């Protein structure tokens with residue numbers, strides 16, 4: 007690796023990027039548009055879920071519990087009914103998505119401290135809404151539980167006990183039940199994958215297409231110098247785009263950032279190296295710019311979207327697919343970026359994921375250089 | 384270079400196959416210091432493939448090529464430091480300015496800063512681009528582009544230069560200027576291997592290598608080739624109708640060969656002086672109107688046609 011040659015490639019690439027207005031626009035417009043599109047469009051925020059209530063006890067306590075559903079903006083208690091039949095009918099007819107059934111001995115069981123089961127009947131035709139309904143109901147139940155525990159403790163003489171806030175934070179990292187908060191850090195990851203691989207996929211394919219590669223490889227420049235030199239400018243652009251997306255996540259979508267910037271930066275660096283090398287690899291293998299950019303999108307966007315845990319939680323996937331997700335670099339980055347944003351997880355706990363990313367970064371870099379060397383001979 | 388007297392380019396039984404197709408078939412060649420070797424051949428003959436192997440851009444299937452003393456298959460990096468290459472397609476960056484292209488390639492070849500300035504102005508002078516340093520390369524006329532490409536290929540003063548159809552699509556005046564440059568470099572000791580489609584350009588070479596279907600069918604200086612290929616004298620016949628005349632001439636016993644060249648015929652005969660009157664009568668008798676019939680000196684194109692025709696016939700038999 008000679009610095010002189012490396013610097014020459016970097017300089018040349020920057021000149022070309024600066025003169026290529028459409029590409030330059032893409033690097034700014036694409037993350038902005040994707041951020042807005044995903045942030046709003048794919049928002050899994052579901053509010054005002056229609057709810058029917060069948061209160062078999064009708065006590066002070068059960069009413070108190072049900073009020074919490076009423077108070078939540080996620081639920082819209084439509085009607086209180088007095089028999090199972092009506093509940094089933096409403097669910098069938100689609101009049102409600104969720105029905106809460108309070109058992110007859112609700113308050114009694116609460117008093118004795120025994121486990122109380124509140125029944126939640128869910129219309130699961132829309133899998134996503136169903137899942138969200140379940141988690142929101144659980145959240146309502148959870149806060150209610152806490153209150154009861156607090157009251158119990160207070161009654162037993164620990165009046166000045168501070169509410170155990172930590173319990174809440176540990177269960178719900180996203181205490182507003184905002185799925186925007188869950189989604190947006192993931193969107194940042196998806197955008198990085200797409201932009202990174204897309205930009206680099208064009209740069210090498212363009213050289214083959216225009217015939218400039220022929221001249222380039224007749225010089226003493228080595229495949230590694232060429233690759234690093236070409237990726238450095240796009241790495242910088244990728245980081246700027248990441249900063250742009252993260253900024254939008256925090257100030258526009260008001261997603262909390264609880265982690266350390268250093269961990270965030272480190273993981274972004276690794277992930278960018280992964281996607282940039284992937285784009286590079288694809289463009290070495292593909293014949294034309296068009297084929298390369300399409301292949302790059304497919305190779306990064308689809309796995310990042312479907313298999314990283316972005317929309318489908320990994321632990322709910324079929325076992326075979328769960329295993330496959332380990333081969334998707336986006337999976338590790340998705341975990342890291344969500345944890346860093348929402349949980350503020352620190353470095354030691356993310357070490358496994360970071361190491362996996364680093365491994366992919368090294369492997370893909372080697373793969374890309376190898377592919378290039380092979381293509382020449 | 385380990386040995387100063389060894390030829391800068393030595394090719395032994397070089398073969399390149401693409402699948403079943405043999406693009407280059409056991410080529411042997413040596414080029415001396417300061418020699419200009421021209422590769423001639425029709426489309427698809429294997430000229431570019433040969434040059435690309437010699438530059439270390441393509442791995443030979445078999446055989447060996449030593450360039451500047453290094454095996455192109457084993458040490459392509461060392462080879463690349465000692466050669467300049469101009470590919471068939473223009474391959475500088477159209478979206479860079481003239482000066483940016485020069486600087487870029489200078490850095491890749493690690494041209495020392497101490498000589499960079501002088502080299503840059505040399506190229507600008509040579510290519511006639513002194514006032515156009517900041518012009519975008521893509522907007523230059525093709526003659527200028529080619530000279531700039533040549534300049535970038537010799538920035539590091541390589542002892543060996545490979546030029547693949549450096550003058551295609553360039554106007555005749557620019558072509559002449561280009562060849563003058565090549566001659567200047569050769570005079571300074573640079574070995575030049577150049578492919579071309581233009582027969583008139585072939586005359587500028589010290590030695591010609593005729594390639595046909597991946598094989599060398601003849602090689603030698605332009606004069607040698609002309610003498611060797613033509614076992615007789617060449618007669619130009621301008622007449623009408625051309626087709627009938629061609630058939631008649633080919634059936635005439637003493638005519639060795641007859642071929643169409645533009646709107647006339649080139650006929651090879653043992654002795655022009657005695658044959659011309661005979662052919663004239665013969666053609667007239669069959670209704671061909673002869674406008675002109677006179678002995679001419681063979682061009683390389685004639686040589687080429689006769690050699691490839693012989694090769695094609697031999698290949699089929």
Ligand SMILES: Nc1ncnc2c1ncn2[C@@H]1O[C@H](COP(=O)(O)OP(=O)(O)OP(=O)(O)O)[C@@H](O)[C@H]1O
Nearest residue numbers: 401404406424425426427428429430431432433471
């Ligand atoms: N990478 C390749 N894969 C398969 N076939 C190839 C490849 N490169 C060249 N060929 C074939 O090898 C033959 C020789 O090609 P080459 O480019 O060397 O010809 P050429 O003499 O330079 O012709 P031209 O005058 O058209 O430039 C052609 O038939 C071409 O189709």
Ligand SMILES: [Mg+2]
Nearest residue numbers: 430431432471
């Ligand atoms: Mg060619």
